[in-house]
Amino acid sequence: MKKNIAIIMGGYSSEHAISIKSGNVVHKYLDTERYNSYRIVITKEKWVYLDDSNKEFAVDKADFSIQPEGKKIVFDCVFNAIHGTPGEDGLLQAYFELLGIPQTSCNHYQSALTFNKRDLLSTLKPYGVHCATSYYVNHGQEIDEDAIVEKVGLPCFVKANRAGSSYGVSKVYQKEELTKALSAAFKEDDEVIIESFLDGTEVSVGVITYNNTVTVLPITEIISENDFFDYEAKYQGKSQEITPARISETQEANVRALAEFIYKTLGMKGYTRSEFIFIGDVPHLLEVNTTPGLTEESLLPQQAKTAGISLDQLFDSAIVEALR
Template identity: 65%
Template sequence: MKKKIAIVMGGYSSEYKISLKSGNVVYSYLNKAKFDLFRIHIFKDKWVYIDDNTSEFPVNRGDFSILQDGEKIHFDCVFNAIHGTPGEDGLMHAYFELLNIPQTSCGFYQAALTFNKRDLLSVLKPYGIKSAASFYLNKGDAVNEDTIIEKVKLPCFVKANKSGSSYGITKVYKKEELKNAIEVAYKEDDEIIIEEFLEGTEVSVGVLKYKGETTVLPITEIVTENDFFDYEAKYEGKSQEITPARISKVQEEKVTYVAKNIYDVLKMTGFSRSEFIFIGEEPFLLELNTSPGLTAESILPQQAQAAGLDLSMLFENAINEASR
């Protein structure tokens, strides 16, 4: 009997369009001979099942079920393809755990922690994980440009603390640009992290559980045409993503060890994609993404394919791991 798989996509953040692309790629690549697949759109105003005719049917939020031809459908597993809230910050994870429905992402605590950039860096610091100097602000805090610049220098990055896909991020070169960058970040989140600019080779490292083992995928080097790896660079072709990365053996060994250590220390499951900048031979962690893009052009699927895993295998493994 085929397992019934709900592929959840959409979400409440600016990333919902990217999530819809990821979810539809998962739907197209998962083996329909093995699974009955259901696309579920999660939005603030509606949770709906979308059939092949694009007709919408409501989702019962009490038990996460749908009605199909008069039959109540419960799901054996949820494939989480939501980027941003509520699918990347722990909310959906906790909901599915309460309903005892397996899902392909990490646990709710790990999701909440990794979605909060500054909390994540604070938790990892005692484990020797290197990161940029940073300054934190909450909405309503007084802004003292001189104090901030003394801590992080110029240029620096102003980021929404809980956001992805480079929404709410600005590279600041001058003191006069700081307040506007802060306002841009506050449009995405009420917490901000301001970080020093680290100049070096940027890499992305995918880690996942594969057949029960923590597995590090081939490393990707990111070379952007823009000033940094922003939305345009990520999604509109303004970057080169080179897999395997053109880094030294020492760099490869160090960043592989650090990425795997982070995954294991945090007791992660599911996909993760961590971003690093090399200063010399040392990798400095930028952030950890637990709901990475899943289109064929996205970084983690590129890494999986370089490791000999096609998208069908990658996605099926995620369901198998969640269902253990």
């Protein structure tokens, strides 16, 4: 008997449109012989099921069910394709855990922890995970520009603490640019992390659970045409994404081991994609994404393809693992 799968997409953040693209790709490639898939678009204003003609049907939040044409449908599993809040920060994960509905991403605590860059890095540093030097600022606090520069140096990166797709990220070369960069970051979040510039090769590493085994996918090297791997570089072709990465055997072994260590240490499940920069042979962690992009052009699907895993196999595996 076919399983009913809700593909949730959209969300409340600046990544809404990117999430819609990811969700539609999942809907396109999910095996129709095994699954009935339903596109569920979540916004602050409404939660709705979109049928193939884009007609909307309200979602009953009491039990996460729908009634298109008067027939009630409940879901065996939720495929999470929401980037940002509320799908990547633990809110929906907790909701589905309370309802007892399996979902494809990590659990609510791991989602909340990894979405908060400051908390994630603070958690992993005692394990010996290398990171950039950082300085924290909250909205409304007095800004001491001299103290910031003294700690992290110039250039530095100013980042919204809880945001993705490089929204709210600026590279700052002069102390006088900090105010503008902080304003941009505070548009995305009321917490900011300012990090020292790491001058080295940037790589992205996907780790998934596939056939009940934690699997590190082929590594992608990131070469941005812009000043860093910003929104344009990620989504508008302003970068080279080379899989497998052109790194040494030592570097590859080090980053594969570290990515797997982070996945297992944090108790992750589902898909993750972590970003690192090498200083010599040592990978320094930037962030961990727990609902990475899932379009044909996105990094995790590129890595899976290089590993011989097709999109339909990749998406099927997420549901199989969630139901296991």
